[in-house]
Amino acid sequence: MNRLKILTVLTFGSLILFSSCLKNSTPSDPYYTPTTANVTPTATLAELQKGRDLFLGRCGSCHSLYSPDNYSPTDWKGIVSIMGPRAGLSPADMTLVTKYLSRGK
Numbered sequence: 504m505n506r507l508k509i510l511t512v513l514t515f516g517s518l519i520l521f522s523s524c525l526k527n528s529t530p531s532d533p534y535y536t537p538t539t540a541n542v543t544p545t546a547t548l549a550e551l552q553k554g555r556d557l558f559l560g561r562c563g564s565c566h567s568l569y570s571p572d573n574y575s576p577t578d579w580k581g582i583v584s585i586m587g588p589r590a591g592l593s594p595a596d597m598t599l600v601t602k603y604l605s606r607g608k
Contacts, residue, residue: 533570534559537603546607554603561590562600576605 535541537551562568574582580601587597 533572534568535571535606541607543607546602550599551603551607554599554601557592557596557600558603561592561596562586565590571604571606574604576601576608579604 534555537548537555539548541551542548558568571579583592583597583601583604587594587600592600
């Protein structure tokens with residue numbers, strides 16, 4: 504009986520250890536969190552952060568999201584101009600989302 508308990512504890516411990524290592528090896532969130540390194544002459548840090556919040560909250564509330572790297576800045580501008588009104592975004596909010604998705608370009 505003691506061997507069964509020891510084996511169970513060791514197995515459970517091994518699974519926890521393995522799963523924690525596995526989580527650390529997975530790629531990071533595809534939706535970058537803006538930092539000062541992302542600031543451009545046309546996009547402030549606050550604008551990029553607000554654009555990210557809108558993208559994740561509004562766009563992500565209806566469907567799966569694409570990584571900002573999936574499309575060019577020109578493509579994102581067209582996509583946001585079509586989808587923004589459907590998401591109830593104001594023109595100012597659509598600009599913020601576009602700035603985030605195009606990394607300030």
